[in-house]
Amino acid sequence: MKITFYGHASLGIEVGGKHIIVDPFITANELAKHIDIMQLKADYIFITHAHGDHILDVDAIANNTGAVIVSNAEITNYYEKKGFKVHPMNHGGSWSFDFGKVKYVVAHHSSSFPDGTYGGNQGGFVIEGEHKNIYIAGDTAVTFDMKLIPMRTKLDLAILPIGSNFTMDVEDAIIASDFLDCDKILGYHYDTFGYIKINHDDAIKKFFNKGKDLMLLEVGGSLEL
Numbered sequence: 545m546k547i548t549f550y551g552h553a554s555l556g557i558e559v560g561g562k563h564i565i566v567d568p569f570i571t572a573n574e575l576a577k578h579i580d581i582m583q584l585k586a587d588y589i590f591i592t593h594a595h596g597d598h599i600l601d602v603d604a605i606a607n608n609t610g611a612v613i614v615s616n617a618e619i620t621n622y623y624e625k626k627g628f629k630v631h632p633m634n635h636g637g638s639w640s641f642d643f644g645k646v647k648y649v650v651a652h653h654s655s656s657f658p659d660g661t662y663g664g665n666q667g668g669f670v671i672e673g674e675h676k677n678i679y680i681a682g683d684t685a686v687t688f689d690m691k692l693i694p695m696r697t698k699l700d701l702a703i704l705p706i707g708s709n710f711t712m713d714v715e716d717a718i719i720a721s722d723f724l725d726c727d728k729i730l731g732y733h734y735d736t737f738g739y740i741k742i743n744h745d746d747a748i749k750k751f752f753n754k755g756k757d758l759m760l761l762e763v764g765g766s767l768e769l
Contacts, residue, residue, distance in 0.1 A: 546769075549730070550763065555732070559673040568601035569598055570601050578763070591615035615630075618655075618664030622657065649679075650689040668684065703732055705734070706732070707735070
């Protein structure tokens with residue numbers, strides 16, 4: 545499994561021979577201006593919630609690739625009406641895709657489209673590949689619901705927001721990693737704009753002091769599991 549960071553909360557995931565784009569907000573992000581979305585491969589687009597900083601480039605990437613949009617029922621209904629291929633899900637539900645199993649899990653945040661359309665309940669994704677399992681938290685506060693995830697799935701990586709103000713901060717993300725029973729963390733949702741700028745060295749040190757590994761990738765950088 546290969547995971548690429550496209551800035552903010554945007555990810556590319558290669559698993560089981562398929563390409564997934566998560567929450568594409570790239571073209572308006574100055575930190576990601578070197579990323580050409582027309583060059584991105586996508587069999588699926590996963591959307592955690594409907595805020596503009598998570599769905600900005602969905603239409604363009606879906607039009608270019610023919611990707612299937614996977615999200616909650618309200619979000620997929622919104623895109624299905626626009627003519628896109630979709631797969632609706634909701635909290636607690638799982639589906640076996642051609643690359644692995646996906647579960648849509650609880651997150652605590654808000655969700656509405658920039659035009660005011662209701663975006664349903666925010667969520668996260670647990671992806672079980674053939675060899676590795678990951679959790680993509682989306683924008684969320686730390687929540688006891690996270691404790692349920694390792695009761696079903698042993699995680700190899702948790703992808704957690706760490707920018708604070710709109711989501712968890714670093715300290716809460718450390719608590720979340722305890723709940724998830726996962727000490728390997730990829731941080732995201734930080735630095736894009738003033739409200740969520742962080743001190744990288746301080747964040748990494750705080751995780752290290754708890755015996756955990758926080759990875760902060762450069763935009764366009766990748767890791768493999």
